[in-house]
Amino acid sequence: MRVSKLLSKTLRDDPSEVETISHKLMLRTGMILQVTAGVYSYLPLALRSIQKIEQIIREEINNAGGQEVLMPTLQPMEIWEQTGRDIAFGDNLFSLTDRRNRKMVLAPTHEETITAMAAAHIASYRDLPVTLYQIQTKFRDEPRPRAGLLRGREFIMKDAYSFNLDQNSLDESYQRMREAYRNIFKRCGLPTIEVEADSGAIGGKDSHEFIMPAESGEDLILFCRESGYAANVERAKSIIPAVRSEPLRELQLIDTPSIKTIPDLASFLAIPEEQTLKAVFYQADTEIILVVIRGDIEVNEIKLKNHLHATDLRLATSEEVEKSNLTPGSTSPIGLQNIRTIADFSIESGNNFVAGANINDKHYMNANYPRDFNVDEIIDIATAREGDQSPDGQGKLVSTKGIEVGHVFKLGTFFTDALGFEYTDEHGSLTPVLMGCYGIGVSRILAAAIEQNHDEKGVIFPAPIAPYQLQLVSINIDNEEVAIKSEELYLTLRNSGFDVLWDDRLETAGVKFNDSDLLGLPIRIIVSPRNLKEGMIELKRRRDGTSSKVNFQDITSAIKSLLDMDEL
Numbered sequence: 001m002r003v004s005k006l007l008s009k010t011l012r013d014d015p016s017e018v019e020t021i022s023h024k025l026m027l028r029t030g031m032i033l034q035v036t037a038g039v040y041s042y043l044p045l046a047l048r049s050i051q052k053i054e055q056i057i058r059e060e061i062n063n064a065g066g067q068e069v070l071m072p073t074l075q076p077m078e079i080w081e082q083t084g085r086d087i088a089f090g091d092n093l094f095s096l097t098d099r100r101n102r103k104m105v106l107a108p109t110h111e112e113t114i115t116a117m118a119a120a121h122i123a124s125y126r127d128l129p130v131t132l133y134q135i136q137t138k139f140r141d142e143p144r145p146r147a148g149l150l151r152g153r154e155f156i157m158k159d160a161y162s163f164n165l166d167q168n169s170l171d172e173s174y175q176r177m178r179e180a181y182r183n184i185f186k187r188c189g190l191p192t193i194e195v196e197a198d199s200g201a202i203g204g205k206d207s208h209e210f211i212m213p214a215e216s217g218e219d220l221i222l223f224c225r226e227s228g229y230a231a232n233v234e235r236a237k238s239i240i241p242a243v244r245s246e247p248l249r250e251l252q253l254i255d256t257p258s259i260k261t262i263p264d265l266a267s268f269l270a271i272p273e274e275q276t277l278k279a280v281f282y283q284a285d286t287e288i289i290l291v292v293i294r295g296d297i298e299v300n301e302i303k304l305k306n307h308l309h310a311t312d313l314r315l316a317t318s319e320e321v322e323k324s325n326l327t328p329g330s331t332s333p334i335g336l337q338n339i340r341t342i343a344d345f346s347i348e349s350g351n352n353f354v355a356g357a358n359i360n361d362k363h364y365m366n367a368n369y370p371r372d373f374n375v376d377e378i379i380d381i382a383t384a385r386e387g388d389q390s391p392d393g394q395g396k397l398v399s400t401k402g403i404e405v406g407h408v409f410k411l412g413t414f415f416t417d418a419l420g421f422e423y424t425d426e427h428g429s430l431t432p433v434l435m436g437c438y439g440i441g442v443s444r445i446l447a448a449a450i451e452q453n454h455d456e457k458g459v460i461f462p463a464p465i466a467p468y469q470l471q472l473v474s475i476n477i478d479n480e481e482v483a484i485k486s487e488e489l490y491l492t493l494r495n496s497g498f499d500v501l502w503d504d505r506l507e508t509a510g511v512k513f514n515d516s517d518l519l520g521l522p523i524r525i526i527v528s529p530r531n532l533k534e535g536m537i538e539l540k541r542r543r544d545g546t547s548s549k550v551n552f553q554d555i556t557s558a559i560k561s562l563l564d565m566d567e568l
């Protein structure tokens with residue numbers, strides 16, 4: 001492709017009101033164009049990259065035994081009502097009405113449709129297991145579409161689904177898919193971390209996410225270098241360091257004027273926060289509950305919500321607390337009755353705590369469980385932190401931010417039960433089909449790749465997913481020899497199977513080099529009058545800026561070895 005003919009032009013300056021690097025660089029290179037919030041057109045350069053990512057995904061999922069299908073985006077609302085996901089997706093579900101007044105949905109995912117499709121063709125144990133997948137556009141009315149392709153309202157996803165006879169067969173499909181995912185990200189040249197993920201209230205079901213470490217990521221993950229344990233903070237467990245243990249002292253009421261928060265309490269008494277207990281009222285659907293945890297630890301609301309099987313969990317308002325005849329402020333489990341109380345294990349990792357007294361401006365010193373208060377349950381609802389021990393006790397947890405690019409999940413029989421999909425086993429009895437689902441954010445990968453691979457000059461594309469592998473830059477193209485040699489080289493390289501973007505414009509070397517740094521194709525090939533005088537062509541690697549000069553006849557092998565360096 002010749003740059004002079006390319007649809008998109010580069011922007012000199014950063015677009016305004018764009019914060020994320022990938023978003024900025026994709027606009028500046030003319031890869032995408034916003035149509036409306038969270039909805040983009042893919043211009044030629046972005047589409048080429050996406051097609052390369054899709055090709056890698058297809059090859060690996062086919063290798064893992066997947067069969068490709070294509071399902072519709074436009075669907076009747078009824079199928080969503082059958083599984084209750086019209087409500088579960090809530091406002092994220094795009095819905096519309098057709099001319100006959102039937103409610104329709106623009107699908108955010110395809111578990112329902114694929115289950116119906118599989119059920120229409122599978123009846124016997126002989127037909128199972130089967131894995132189906134598609135690469136298709138999804139719609140989600142995200143509350144906060146952001147960062148270009150990172151979180152769109154319309155985006156491309158690869159979604160795969162396995163249908164299995166039993167747990168063993170599901171485990172096998174799940175493992176095979178995890179392996180395929182590892183291969184996909186490796187072949188794309190994108191390091192990812194595979195982490196244990198929250199699997200929702202269903203509990204006990206395996207779920208893993210593939211996270212690309214990046215500062216701009218919305219996910220926080222914790223991992224242990226020693227043992228390899230890795231989990232999303234939503235799910236991570238840890239061993240919380242115990243505080244010193246002392247002989248139990250007597251409970252004592254003290255004055256704490258205007259002290260409302262744990263940090264204030266700790267500094268007022270000159271004690272560490274871990275020497276305090278925190279008690280908080282939560283509203284879980286229609287029930288108000290009390291949660292108790294050591295003062296230095298945050299409640300993990302996802303763990304709590306899963307435990308309670310709640311649809312909605314949030315802090316209770318003062319009005320809700322008062323309505324239940326409870327006192328907001330200096331909240332404490334001490335002396336409180338008739339309220340469901342859930343505590344974190346950390347209340348047992350220490351003693352002689354300072355705790356609330358349910359009386360304004362007062363606290364108790366030397367509060368000890370179970371001597372001074374009761375709880376209904378003690379469970380793990382702690383937010384794991386960097387520096388805590390890994391749950392396997394083999395080392396400390398470290399944290400990193402990242403972008404979720406893939407998610408695999410064992411669904412069990414949730415959808416097959418709801419949609420009545422059973423098979424006949426060897427003995428002739430009807431058995432529910434088990435299911436797994438496996439998603440990859442195809443368009444998100446492109447943005448995440450740029451988040452992970454850039455410098456102050458622009459993108460640094462990993463070779464396997466670069467829109468073109470090579471950028472041929474002709475300096476002084478009005479020089480006849482440069483024009484002839486460039487054209488010759490352009491043909492030779494293309495005939496050797498490389499994809500080449502040829503900057504054939506009548507621009508200065510400065511403009512061309514800046515644009516080429518901005519787009520960040522892996523290798524730049526420079527044809528200039530000076531190089532030609534020496535009978536050489538110059539090659540420059542974008543990732544590390546190293547350059548070398550080669551003869552015309554050695555060019556293809558030199559390029560091949562440079563590209564190989566870019567594969568992980």
Ligand code: ATP
Nearest residue numbers: 149150151152155157404405406407439440441444
């Ligand atoms: P997130 O937590 O980021 O909202 P999710 O867990 O809701 O994502 P899944 O339902 O697991 O997403 O979808 C599978 C994959 O699709 C995700 O791993 C992610 O890579 C991608 N994806 C999800 N939502 C979006 C979006 N709004 N824009 C782009 N890609 C997305």
Ligand code: MG
Nearest residue numbers: 209404406407
């Ligand atoms: Mg997910």
